[in-house]
Amino acid sequence: MSRFASRRWVLGAVTLGLVLVALLAPVPLAGPAPQERHISVNARTFEFDPSIVRVNRGDTVLIKLQAEDVVHGLYVDGYDVSTQAEPGRPGELRFVADRAGAFHIRCAVPCGNLHPFMIGKLVVGPNLTWLRAVAASVIAAVGALAALWRP
């Protein structure tokens, strides 16, 4: 095998390994102590306000959904919980944020034509999912360049 070829395989394997580490290695992060969070989310066509809800891992999250104009719902990706609300009748959602990462929140009740695109985010803990993905991307890019570099 030529020097280039063997270098390519070695560097490729190292890159793959580092990418896997970045994506999967458990990170012992002692986050803040879990607390109860009361968050009021307003829903209007076609957005949530606040559009990004941030909590810490382990928090007990109580979301009070208040609709401003029509019947809306709130569904959380990954946690698979939902509630609905309309003006004057708020909805409540209660769950423990035991999974870290970024989760889309979506409207769960048809509220108009752009309803499938009524999307917000719940970020639990330091956004490790995003950090890992970005780290993995940088490692992959550098690794690919290094492995396949031919001056």
Add this chain to the structure above:
Amino acid sequence: MRWAISEVPFVKRLLLGRWLHWSITAVTLAVFVVVILTGIFGTPAGNHNFGIVYVWLVWWALLKIVLIPFLGRFWCSVCPIPAPGEWLQRRAMIQPRPGGRLYTLGRKWPKFLRNIWAQNFGFLAVALFSALILTSPLVTGLVLLAFILVSLVTSLVFERRTFCRYLCPIGGFVGVYSQMAPVAVRIKDPAVCAGHKEKTCYIGSDAGYGCPYFNVPSKMVDNTYCSMCGECLRTCPKDNIAFYVRQPGADLLHTKGRRLDEAFNGLMMLGAAFVYSVVLIGPYGWLKATARAVGTPGWFVYAGVLLIFNAVAVPGLFWLCVRLGQALSRKPAARTGAGGARTPGRRDSLFADYAAILVPLGLAIWVAFTLSFTLINLSYAWPALSDPFGWGWNLFGTAQMAWTPYVSGLIPYLQVPLLLAGLVGAIALALRTARQHGQPAWSAVPVSLFCLAAVVGLLTLYLA
């Protein structure tokens, strides 16, 4: 590295016969009829309208996640839009007319349009209206009806599949991305073609029609304009063409002499993925409403920004990266005499050649984007099947099934590996492009960083 799957007798019979393509087309045509009818006459509520659900959720997901990555441009060979026009043009559906004769006015498509620029701008035009199209059954129905009528007219005025090759906005990016597919139709032995002057693969014969996409098989080196319809297999008297299973993305390994229109398509599709991710998947309700309010002053501003971003900013930034790469390598691109493999005599265009790295990246990004809404909303397919018009039917008992997002927590775990794979593929291709142009590897670094920035940007939109 390729294997001729069409040499397997059973497969050969299937592919050479016309029933396979025709029967699938009959099914897609039937679905298309229902789509148009439900779009125009059915409920305006998009979630429960067969037209919206089966075009923008089911068909789109199939196209992006299965058909293009694995079967290249195969969808085009069974697409219902050109089908009636082609049947009328051929005055045949199964048994071909003698000599592969076409009954059209025979007008020639203008030379300046014999590229995919019309398709590029067609896609941008559709993108401008997409917030409205995707959420209005009536508009979806009318747009698709318009497509099939235009296709019908072009089939009878011009020749072959002019609509598919030069006009269809979908065909533009399907063709460019199909270079990634692990299948290809190619000639077996160039020497055989060199000795065969009649070129029935292009002209047609009693056995079949000339290539509907204006390809000359002996010159075909990529999948971009081949829908794998099999006509050339039927008309070749030397049995010198085959369906191959091959290394994915092999078309991109020849990095020289790439076309500018295809390069622009790759750039524009990247920009479009970003725009859709911000407007549709992002949290800005006012932006979505503006994007849908076609004709309002706000929408014109949005349209202007979208056009400038896709047609000027993204290609401009990429061009800067190519230039920066050349500056870093302190060596201009080698001006070889006879261009690349595909367009002899064409001036070497480093910009277009580098833009090809956006094919693996762009395909990965579009699959990731498609995943972000498909699995969540796929459950709309079941009620839409039982009650396509939203009239209270229950044909298959599934009309009352509630919206159920599927494996919503899994989506990021699918998107991230895809984006990483696309990124690595793009960078590998960039380094190869530099090498094949006689440039040092530094020349590929800025465009590689461009790809990294695109991936990080998208990850931030989805995950942060």
Add this chain to the structure above:
Amino acid sequence: MKRNLFAVMTVLLVLIGLPAGLFGYQAWRTGQLAWAAGVRVVDIVARSPEQGGFAPDHLVLKAGEPVRLRISSADVVHGLNIPGLGVDVKEILPGRVVEVDIKPEKPGRYAFACTRWCSIDHWRMRGVIEVKADAAHPAAQETQTAPLYQKLGVNLDAVWPMDGPRPAQTPSAERAAAASGGLPESLLDPSQRVATAPADAFRQLRADPAHSQLGDGEIWDQVAWAWLHDVKPETLSMAGSLYSRDCAACHGPQGKGDGPAGRNLPGMQKMDATGDGASPPAGPADFTDPARMLNASDVVLQGKILRGGMGTRMPEFGSLYTDDELWAMVQYIRTFLFQPAGK
């Protein structure tokens, strides 16, 4: 050629047969009910009021005729309530069809309304079903009773006084339960105190020498007792769900007048927001505001709910609520300021 023929025939079948089949199925499906079972089918499409509301919003039916209402929504979630006919569809999802069978027996006019908040103009989404009399179902001899406020000559649109006595703490009927002896009949009997505002009742009790040793707070508790001693929990619960469905969007779930649908309502110019306490503040009424509520008598509250109007976008509920429901609502509104007994 035979192969071509077969292929062409199949495609023609698809192109012609499919539309024929689809529309034919729909015609058969609706016709089957009408012709076979003799049931009249009426399609009602619900849209946001800006897009037309209910279509149709005026139905003419025959008394005794079975009718199947097929209600669908074209945009957002709606509801349909026809109180006089016992129809209460709580949810019409867009793209779905809800079927309700009715057989109106008594001729008359029946109002119907949307019950899910579907737009800023949701309160306007109403309709009327006219049931025509015939030989078998003669029209009842309707004695049109004037609303109570008209009979008593009360001007609903008069500007309320905003001054007067205020309690220092929430008056509680519970606290007054023990020492409630001695309250005059004119205050204990709802039909006699109907034109008396709680502030007037306070003044009346305060002036009575029999209560001279009671503090102001205790007198207020007696007022609360007068108003709420006979209210049943089921009444409050029923009124509470009506309030939550029809009123909370503007008046707020806690009655503070801070409901999301009540913001930026046009027509608020009548009330000026001087904030000096001399005139009511702009916006939907705050039922927890003593200045406003203690000067309102029951007949005024009932009249406003019944008639609406006043140029403030307050809808009328006289056509939708029964008398019992109207008075129950008045009592429920009092509980925003007075604590009921047994709490």
